Amino acid sequence: MSEIIILKNSCKGIEDCGICMSVCPKNLFAPSHEMNERGFLPPRVIDEDPCTVCMNCMVSCPDMAIVVAKKKKTKEPK
Amino acid sequence: MDAIEHPLRKYTRPHVTRTTTCPGCGNGIVAQAILRAIDELGLEMDDFVFVSGIGCSAWIPSPLFAADTLHTTHGRPVAFATGVKLGRPDMNVMVVSGDGDLTAIGGNHLIHAARKNIDLTVVLVNNGIYGMTGGQTAPTTPLGLTTITSPYGTMEHPLDISATIVAAGAPFVARWTTAHPRQLTRSIKKGLQKKGFAMIEAISQCPVQFGRVSKLGKATDFLQHYKKNSISFSKASGLSREELAGRIVIGEFVDIEKPELSSQWMDLKHQMGQEAQCHNKQ
Ligand SMILES: Cc1ncc(C[n+]2csc(CCOP(=O)(O)OP(=O)(O)O)c2C)c(N)n1
Ligand code: SF4
Ligand code: SF4
Ligand code: SF4
Numbered sequence: 220m221s222e223i224i225i226l227k228n229s230c231k232g233i234e235d236c237g238i239c240m241s242v243c244p245k246n247l248f249a250p251s252h253e254m255n256e257r258g259f260l261p262p263r264v265i266d267e268d269p270c271t272v273c274m275n276c277m278v279s280c281p282d283m284a285i286v287v288a289k290k291k292k293t294k295e296p297k
Numbered sequence: 298m299d300a301i302e303h304p305l306r307k308y309t310r311p312h313v314t315r316t317t318t319c320p321g322c323g324n325g326i327v328a329q330a331i332l333r334a335i336d337e338l339g340l341e342m343d344d345f346v347f348v349s350g351i352g353c354s355a356w357i358p359s360p361l362f363a364a365d366t367l368h369t370t371h372g373r374p375v376a377f378a379t380g381v382k383l384g385r386p387d388m389n390v391m392v393v394s395g396d397g398d399l400t401a402i403g404g405n406h407l408i409h410a411a412r413k414n415i416d417l418t419v420v421l422v423n424n425g426i427y428g429m430t431g432g433q434t435a436p437t438t439p440l441g442l443t444t445i446t447s448p449y450g451t452m453e454h455p456l457d458i459s460a461t462i463v464a465a466g467a468p469f470v471a472r473w474t475t476a477h478p479r480q481l482t483r484s485i486k487k488g489l490q491k492k493g494f495a496m497i498e499a500i501s502q503c504p505v506q507f508g509r510v511s512k513l514g515k516a517t518d519f520l521q522h523y524k525k526n527s528i529s530f531s532k533a534s535g536l537s538r539e540e541l542a543g544r545i546v547i548g549e550f551v552d553i554e555k556p557e558l559s560s561q562w563m564d565l566k567h568q569m570g571q572e573a574q575c576h577n578k579q
Contacts, residue, residue, distance in 0.1 A: 281316070281516075
């Protein structure tokens with residue numbers, strides 16, 4: 220089980236970047252419908268279940284906008 | 298800011314929430330590879346001095362990294378870094394800069410630092426063009442590419458900087474692309490651990506300037522191109538020059554041990570100090 224977190228305000232958009240979408244072997248990313256605070260369109264995760272935790276998306280994102288965590292954690296508000 | 302943080306964010310300055318690069322630029326992949334290497338080795342940012350020159354890639358450490366960073370003049374980061382290392386041999390000194398910066402205007406500094414074998418780790422981000430200034434031909438630009446300074450296609454042969462630095466005598470030289478982020482991290486770790494001059498060349502996409510003139514397309518097309526056209530050093534050694542045309546040779550080219558300059562200076566200083574003490578006693 221994994222948790223894929225998109226830090227949407229760090230993302231520079233799937234239109235010109237989209238690296239996460241191209242490196243995911245399971246095609247788990249799709250365009251989102253809402254722009255982030257900088258006007259970029261971040262990806263959204265379609266389904267977490269097929270994720271193999273290969274970390275391709277996390278290590279290839281040029282803007283450190285993806286975190287893949289191995290186990291489901293309860294999100295703690297900061 | 299998002300509520301959850303990326304684990305490598307602990308190595309970046311809290312007030313720097315965005316990178317300076319264009320969407321999809323390879324610089325961010327290299328930045329992450331460097332921070333991951335530091336994290337995996339368990340090193341402290343306080344023990345680092347990052348030195349960069351001028352260019353888009355020179356913005357990788359500053360202002361993002363939460364460490365001492367020297368953003369120096371164009372082509373001179375290796376010269377500044379040499380001074381830092383000789384003054385503070387206890388520090389990890391890392392140079393991060395572009396191919397224009399380190400192979401063109403700064404080429405001689407790079408060659409001679411490798412020859413002297415001073416303990417620096419150089420991450421050379423090679424996007425094959427002058428990105429920051431608008432896409433001029435660099436010494437690394439592929440033959441025939443039309444750029445704004447070579448409107449009929451460049452007639453100059455590109456420099457193989459890794460081969461040059463191997464020839465200059467560096468004990469550690471590796472080349473990967475941004476489509477190989479894990480291998481890149483591994484070689485940066487080895488470079489940091491090497492007592493001596495280490496250069497890691499990262500072939501990296503500039504979808505904006507190189508992308509525009511090469512018609513290679515988007516960042517994702519670059520990564521696919523890198524994946525498709527790279528060939529390991531061991532496989533490449535059996536191929537002819539013609540067979541290797543257009544291929545990117547990746548891997549660790551050299552990994553040896555040899556006496557290092559800053560520690561020899563320290564030894565000499567120590568020895569001279571002892572001699573001076575003996576002299577004073579007489
Ligand atoms: C002495 C001097 N000459 C020229 C320049 C203009 N200049 C700034 S960056 C740059 C080239 C940068 O290319 P590269 O090192 O490949 O970095 P990139 O932007 O591609 O990452 C040049 C020529 C300068 N700043 N200083
Ligand atoms: S970790 Fe791998 S499988 Fe999971 S979302 Fe990222 S790229 Fe896809
Ligand atoms: S790789 Fe990162 S910056 Fe690029 S689109 Fe995906 S989340 Fe955004
Ligand atoms: S111009 Fe090229 S190298 Fe510079 S930030 Fe943009 S994509 Fe990166």
